[in-house]
Each structure stands twice: as structure tokens, then as C-alpha cells.
Amino acid sequence: MTDLNTKLRLELIIESPALRRAEDVLKESGATGWTVLPAMSGFGGTTRWSRGTDISESTDMVVLICIGDANVIKPALKRLHTMLDRRIGVLNVSDVRVLRPDLF
Amino acid sequence: MSTLLSPVVLFFALGLIAALLRSPMSVPQSFAKGLAIYLMMAIGLKGGVEMSKTAMDAQVFLVFGAATLLSFGLPFIAYAALRVTSGLSKMDAAATAGHYGSISIVTFVAAIEALRLAGVPSSGYLVAVAAIMETPAIISALWLAMRGGTSKSAEETAHDRGELAREVLLNASIVVLLGALIIGAVAGADGFERLSPFFVSPFQGVLCLFMLDMGLNAGRGLRRGWRKLGVAPIAFGLYMPLIGASIGALLSTLIGLPPGDMALLMVLSASASYIAVPAAMRLALPESDPSVYLTLSLGVTFPFNIALGIPLYIAVATMIAG
Numbered sequence: 001m002t003d004l005n006t007k008l009r010l011e012l013i014i015e016s017p018a019l020r021r022a023e024d025v026l027k028e029s030g031a032t033g034w035t036v037l038p039a040m041s042g043f044g045g046t047t048r049w050s051r052g053t054d055i056s057e058s059t060d061m062v063v064l065i066c067i068g069d070a071n072v073i074k075p076a077l078k079r080l081h082t083m084l085d086r087r088i089g090v091l092n093v094s095d096v097r098v099l100r101p102d103l104f
Numbered sequence: 105m106s107t108l109l110s111p112v113v114l115f116f117a118l119g120l121i122a123a124l125l126r127s128p129m130s131v132p133q134s135f136a137k138g139l140a141i142y143l144m145m146a147i148g149l150k151g152g153v154e155m156s157k158t159a160m161d162a163q164v165f166l167v168f169g170a171a172t173l174l175s176f177g178l179p180f181i182a183y184a185a186l187r188v189t190s191g192l193s194k195m196d197a198a199a200t201a202g203h204y205g206s207i208s209i210v211t212f213v214a215a216i217e218a219l220r221l222a223g224v225p226s227s228g229y230l231v232a233v234a235a236i237m238e239t240p241a242i243i244s245a246l247w248l249a250m251r252g253g254t255s256k257s258a259e260e261t262a263h264d265r266g267e268l269a270r271e272v273l274l275n276a277s278i279v280v281l282l283g284a285l286i287i288g289a290v291a292g293a294d295g296f297e298r299l300s301p302f303f304v305s306p307f308q309g310v311l312c313l314f315m316l317d318m319g320l321n322a323g324r325g326l327r328r329g330w331r332k333l334g335v336a337p338i339a340f341g342l343y344m345p346l347i348g349a350s351i352g353a354l355l356s357t358l359i360g361l362p363p364g365d366m367a368l369l370m371v372l373s374a375s376a377s378y379i380a381v382p383a384a385m386r387l388a389l390p391e392s393d394p395s396v397y398l399t400l401s402l403g404v405t406f407p408f409n410i411a412l413g414i415p416l417y418i419a420v421a422t423m424i425a426g
Contacts, residue, residue: 018387055402058386
């Protein structure tokens with residue numbers, strides 16, 4: 001079987017206006033790459049939301065995924081957590097196994 | 105009555121009703137964004153061509169000054185009204201007030217079309233006035249919200265300031281409106297003539313298509329938000345445009361504007377933003393509730409202005425200055 005390496009996977013669901021700030025946090029923490037996906041719709045608290053219903057696009061949500069070593073993800077996690085004190089969003093981290101560790 | 109039965113208003117009503125009835129119909133978001141850019145380019149170009157024909161006299165600069173004053177000042181009136189009459193928090197009231205100092209470019213486009221259909225001339229430089237009024241209200245709203253300090257960290261504040269400056273000064277409305285205005289002024293009537301098959305003949309049809317989407321947006325916003333808002337904030341969405349229009353009419357009278365220009369300044373003062381300001385508020389005041397200000401500006405004030413406000417402002421302006 002191919003060797004697999006354990007890394008941390010950070011997933012952040014956040015409003016699109018805050019995306020650039022979250023990306024800057026990852027960059028400053030030393031992340032070498034991440035991916036942003038559009039979130040289509042969801043439900044939270046008492047509000048159902050869906051993409052494409054706000055012409056300003058200011059309430060559209062995006063999903064930011066970053067895989068990296070603990071020494072990169074953990075400092076980023078702390079700063080992103082502070083950022084979420086004032087914003088709508090969901091942040092989670094999980095262990096994942098990757099095929100090409102040199103890419104992360 | 106003829107304004108109420110114009111295809112532009114009727115398509116808006118169609119979208120609104122479809123959304124209220126929970127129709128799954130939608131206009132793709134990127135397509136709607138393209139339509140908005142087209143409309144802003146068209147009115148910017150036309151305004152620029154008109155500006156190239158007329159001299160920039162002292163009255164024009166007085167209007168620019170009045171527009172800046174209106175955009176800075178209206179949020180303070182809106183904030184006071186919301187804090188006194190509604191149960192909105194300081195943050196929500198400030199964010200909402202910012203929307204009412206800024207402008208709705210689609211309401212402005214619809215008003216230009218209504219004036220054209222009514223045979224009332226208006227000046228091209230009012231497009232520049234629309235662009236001027238986009239931003240100062242955001243500064244007033246932030247000042248109102250941040251009096252007494254903010255919970256932001258120094259790092260977050262510094263980062264957001266740069267982002268906010270970009271959003272406020274270089275948003276699509278300002279770039280496209282002012283850019284098209286300058287291009288129109290440089291190209292002149294001859295240059296614009298070559299573009300007229302794209303920017304003149306299809307304009308009404310594109311506006312109808314865009315209004316259908318706006319109706320859908322307004323209806324969905326209203327459906328989601330009206331229960332949460334209550335009577336006082338919804339009433340604010342109906343009387344605040346009248347307050348704005350009245351102040352716009354007063355300043356227009358003092359400056360001595362002709363009826364068409366007065367009607368447009370009234371429309372700009374009465375309209376509420378739903379593109380530039382929400383984006384700035386999400387960035388700068390993330391604790392504020394977007395369902396409050398988006399429902400009010402798009403679900404209450406926008407339909408009011410399209411259906412009743414524009415004909416009313418034109419009638420009043422014609423009566424005062426005609």
C-alpha cells in the first residue's frame with residue numbers, strides 16, 4: 001500500500017467579504033496552499049440562506065480548505081478563532097492522510 | 105398611472121410576486137451582475153456625452169457639494185429616526201442608516217427612464233452626482249457605529265481599513281459610472297453614435313430583465329425578513345425616502361435646479377443602497393444584521409420608490425420648479 005502521511009485539515013465556512021482576511025492569516029502562518037469553494041445554501045440559527053439571493057454578494061458564504069502541518073495550522077487556528085468572535089462562520093480541524101506530504 | 109403600468113415597473117412586480125409565491129425562478133447571479141454593469145455603462149456614457157455639450161458652471165459644483173452633504177448627513181437623520189422609533193441596536197441602526205445616505209443606482213436609472221418618457225429633460229452630470237453620493241454615507245455610518253469604541257483588535261482594524269478603502273472607493277458602481285462618464289465625455293456624440301445599437305436600443309429591454317431580477321431579490325428579502333423587522337422599521341423604510349426626497353427638494357430649490365435635475369436629486373436622496381453599502385458593512389460592521397438593512401433597502405424602500413416614489417418626486421419637482 002502507498003505510504004500515507006498525517007496532516008491537519010482546516011475547514012472554514014465564512015462570509016465572502018471576510019475571505020481575504022482569512023487567506024492573509026493562512027499566508028502569514030506559512031500555509032503553502034488552500035482552496036476556496038462557493039457554499040450553495042444552508043441553515044443556521046433561525047436563518048435559511050442561499051447563494052445568489054443578495055445582489056451585493058455580501059452575504060454569500062465560501063468554504064476555505066487548507067491542509068498543512070500542525071505548526072502551520074495551529075497558529076492560524078488561533079487567529080481565525082479570534083476573527084470569528086465577531087463574524088458568522090464555522091471552523092473545524094480534522095486529521096487527514098495525504099499521499100504527497102511535500103506539497104503541504 | 106402610466107409610470108405604474110410601464111413594462112419596467114410591471115416586470116419588477118412580476119419578480120416580486122413570483123418570489124412572494126415562492127417560485128423557484130431565478131436569474132443567474134453572474135448574468136444579473138453583467139446586466140447591472142451594462143446599465144451603469146449605458147447611463148455613464150449618455151451622461152458623459154451630455155456633459156461634453158455643456159459647460160461646468162458654478163451651479164454644477166453647488167450640486168456636487170449638496171450631494172456630498174446629503175450623503176454625509178442623511179445617515180444621521182436615519183439613525184436618529186431608527187433609534188427613537190424602532191428597537192434596533194446601535195450597530196444595526198448605524199448600518200441601516202448608512203444605506204439611506206447612499207444611493208440605489210437602479211432606482212436612478214428607472215427615474216431617468218421615467219423622466220425621458222414624461223418628456224422632462226435632465227442633465228448628464230447627475231450621473232457624477234450619483235457616484236459622489238455612494239461613499240460619504242458609509243463614513244457617517246461607521247462613525248455612528250464606532251462612537252465609544254469597537255471590539256476589533258488593532259490587527260483586524262488595520263487589515264479591514266485597507267479592504268474597506270478598496271471596497272468604498274473602487275467598488276463596481278464608482279469605477280463603471282465614473283469611467284463610463286469620462287469615456288462618454290471624451291468620445292462625445294459622434295463616438296457614442298457608433299455605440300448606440302448596443303447602448304440605446306436594447307436599454308429598455310435590459311432594464312426590464314434586470315428589474316425582474318430585482319423583483320425576485322426584493323420579494324425573497326421581504327419574505328425572509330419582514331417577520332423579524334416589525335412595524336416600526338418597515339414604516340421607516342417607507343417614510344425615510346420621503347424625508348430624503350424632501351431635503352433633496354429643498355436643496356435643489358436653494359440651488360435653483362430645473363425640474364428634471366431636481367427630480368433626480370430627490371430620487372438619489374430618497375433611494376437606499378443595496379450593493380455598495382452592504383458589502384462595506386459586512387466588512388466593517390460584521391456584528392450588524394444584514395437581514396435588517398437588506399430587507400429594508402431592497403424589500404421595502406426600493407419597491408416603494410419604483411412604484412410610487414419616482415412618479416411622486418417627478419410630480420413634486422415639476423410643481424416646484426416647472
